Amino acid sequence: AQSVSQHNHHVILSEAASLELGCNYSYGGTVNLFWYVQYPGQHLQLLLKYFSGDPLVKGIKGFEAEFIKSKFSFNLRKPSVQWSDTAEYFCAVKQYNQGGKLIFGQGTELSVKP
């Protein structure tokens, strides 16, 4: 069965530090990849997505992610985090012909200290 694994359960950073959150998936076929963010008490919002083409995708709020097919990875990065980035981050994978099902990783809680 397809799975999505996020390496870090809880990351604590100071403001202006750089961020990288790891994500690996297990499916070998064609996939679409997403990162979602969930601010405290809120719903999930799409940060960025990868369908095809340039493996480096840019999203909202200065986030970017790189798809490395050989490593089955889709890591999220931000050069300089802000206190307002404190949230839960979810990596997710959609595989073709699965009815649109989005499979989520376990989530990574990011705490940014001012």
Next chain:
Amino acid sequence: DTAVSQTPKYLVTQMGNDKSIKCEQNLGHDTMYWYKQDSKKFLKIMFSYNNKELIINETVPNRFSPKSPDKAHLNLHINSLELGDSAVYFCASSRDRGTSPLHFGNGTRLTVT
């Protein structure tokens, strides 16, 4: 204008009761979903409908019954509620069941006492 709206936002009820959560999307999307987020924040798909047709049913107890009267609505009815049903339930929609991303509602926090 809320794209995917769920009601109620909070639901507190006792074991054994039956309750419903409603979801509506005004995005014109064909596909709708229900996800359950547990206390550890893990998100798991429960159901998906495409144009009112059930296409995904993930090993969910049959106490949970989704209903889609039209493609803009996907309601979730839960019979005989159990303590383990306590969670946040998210409705979502996508343009189709292909590559399009999901848009999520604000969630319904269900607490079963």
